[in-house]
Amino acid sequence: MSKQPRIAVIGAGLGGAAAAALLQKSGFTVDVYEQAPGFSRLGAGIHMGPNAMKIFRQIGIEQPLEAMGSHPDYWFSRDQDGEYLSRIALGAHARQEYGAAYITVHRGDLHALQMQAIAPGSVQFSKQLASLEDTGDEVRMTFTDGSVASADIIVGADGINSQVREHLLGFEAPTYSGWVGHRALIPGHKLKAFDLDFEACVKWWSADRHLMVYYTTGKRDEYYFVSGVPQAEWEGGAASFIDSSQAEMYEAFKGYHPTVQALVASAETITKWPLLNRQPLPLWSRGRMVLLGDACHPMKPHMAQGAAMAIEDGAMLARCLEATGLGDYPTAFGLYEANRRERASQVQAVSNANTWLRTQEDPAWVFGYDLYGQDLKTESAA
Incomplete structure (x- = not known):
C-alpha cells in the first residue's frame, strides 16, 4: 500500500496556521510542527484589513473574528501636536468598497481562532527543527528532541529566523x-x-x-x-x-x-x-521546500500588513497546489512565487519606508485586493 502524501508546515504562526487550514480544506494531509511548547495570549495587537478578512472567510472564521475585534471607522494620522494629517475611511466604507471589514484585534485571540480551524491532532508542539534532508523522494526532518518525521513537501513558515530558509540559503543573521x-x-x-x-x-x-x-x-x-x-x-x-x-x-x-x-x-x-x-531573497523555493511570510520577505511593522502578507502567501500557496496537485509541486511553487513576489515586495518597500497613510491617500491597492478574485499568473517568477 502506498503511503499517504503529506505536507509539513514548519511554524504555526498566523501565516503557517492559515496555510495549514487552507491546505487541509483543499484535501491535503498536513502536519504542523511548532517549536513553542504551547501558546499564550501574548501582549500584542494586530490589524486585519479586508484583504486578509476575505481569506478568513474561506477558512470559515470571518464572522467570529469580526465579533471579537474592534471596528474602527477611520485610520487617523495626527502630528505630535494633534493636528490631523489624514482620515482614511474604514468601517462601513471598507465593507462597501473593499468587500470585507477592517478590524483591530489581540493577536493571541486571532491566533486561537485560527488554530481551531486546523484539523485536530495535526499540530505538534515542542518541535524545534534541527535539520532537513531532501532525499529526492521526500524531505526528512530531524527535531532537537531527537524525533524524526518525513513529508513530501515542506512549507517554511517559521519566521525571520527560519531554519528552512537557512537550509535553503545558508546561515545569515538578520540585521x-x-x-x-x-x-x-x-x-x-x-x-x-x-x-x-x-x-x-x-x-x-x-x-x-x-x-x-x-x-x-x-x-x-x-x-x-x-x-x-x-x-x-x-x-x-x-x-x-x-x-x-x-x-x-x-x-x-x-x-x-x-x-x-x-x-x-x-x-x-x-x-x-x-x-x-533581511535582504530580499534570491529564491522562494528549492526542491521540495518553499517559504512564506517573514521567512521569505520580513518587513517592518509600520504598515500593519506583515501578518496579512503571510496569510496571503499561505492562501496563494494552497491555491497553486490545489491547481497542480501535490505531484507537480515544482509548477505550484513557480506559480506561487509568480503570483506573490511583486505584491509582497511592494508592501515590504512601503512598510519599510514608513509612509503608509501618513497623508490622505487611496489604500485600495492593499485593502481591495481579493486573492480569490485574481487569475493565476502563469509566467515564470524568475
Missing part, C-alpha cells in the same frame, strides 16, 4: 534596522481617568518616530500601542525583547500631545523589541 518598537496593553478602564478622546485607530507622527494606537477587542476594554523609534544600537543582545519603562517612553515622546502622555502614564508594563531586516 538590526536601527529602530525599536515599544509595546503595551492598557486596560480600558484606566483611560476613564482622563478627559481625552482615545480614538479607535490613530497613528501619531513626528519627523523620525511614531506611535500606533488602537483597541484590541470589540468591547474596547483593551487599548494597545506600538512605537517606531530610532535607536542606534540594540542593547538586548540575542533577546527578542527586553523590558522598557514609562521614563523611556516619556523621553522618546517628549513634547507629544497630552493624549500620548496619558497613554504612557496608563501603561503598567512596557516592552521594547528590535526591528530586524
Whole structure:
C-alpha cells in the first residue's frame, strides 16, 4: 500500500496556521510542527484589513473574528501636536468598497481562532527543527528532541529566523534596522481617568518616530500601542525583547500631545523589541521546500500588513497546489512565487519606508485586493 502524501508546515504562526487550514480544506494531509511548547495570549495587537478578512472567510472564521475585534471607522494620522494629517475611511466604507471589514484585534485571540480551524491532532508542539534532508523522494526532518518525521513537501513558515530558509540559503543573521518598537496593553478602564478622546485607530507622527494606537477587542476594554523609534544600537543582545519603562517612553515622546502622555502614564508594563531586516531573497523555493511570510520577505511593522502578507502567501500557496496537485509541486511553487513576489515586495518597500497613510491617500491597492478574485499568473517568477 502506498503511503499517504503529506505536507509539513514548519511554524504555526498566523501565516503557517492559515496555510495549514487552507491546505487541509483543499484535501491535503498536513502536519504542523511548532517549536513553542504551547501558546499564550501574548501582549500584542494586530490589524486585519479586508484583504486578509476575505481569506478568513474561506477558512470559515470571518464572522467570529469580526465579533471579537474592534471596528474602527477611520485610520487617523495626527502630528505630535494633534493636528490631523489624514482620515482614511474604514468601517462601513471598507465593507462597501473593499468587500470585507477592517478590524483591530489581540493577536493571541486571532491566533486561537485560527488554530481551531486546523484539523485536530495535526499540530505538534515542542518541535524545534534541527535539520532537513531532501532525499529526492521526500524531505526528512530531524527535531532537537531527537524525533524524526518525513513529508513530501515542506512549507517554511517559521519566521525571520527560519531554519528552512537557512537550509535553503545558508546561515545569515538578520540585521538590526536601527529602530525599536515599544509595546503595551492598557486596560480600558484606566483611560476613564482622563478627559481625552482615545480614538479607535490613530497613528501619531513626528519627523523620525511614531506611535500606533488602537483597541484590541470589540468591547474596547483593551487599548494597545506600538512605537517606531530610532535607536542606534540594540542593547538586548540575542533577546527578542527586553523590558522598557514609562521614563523611556516619556523621553522618546517628549513634547507629544497630552493624549500620548496619558497613554504612557496608563501603561503598567512596557516592552521594547528590535526591528530586524533581511535582504530580499534570491529564491522562494528549492526542491521540495518553499517559504512564506517573514521567512521569505520580513518587513517592518509600520504598515500593519506583515501578518496579512503571510496569510496571503499561505492562501496563494494552497491555491497553486490545489491547481497542480501535490505531484507537480515544482509548477505550484513557480506559480506561487509568480503570483506573490511583486505584491509582497511592494508592501515590504512601503512598510519599510514608513509612509503608509501618513497623508490622505487611496489604500485600495492593499485593502481591495481579493486573492480569490485574481487569475493565476502563469509566467515564470524568475
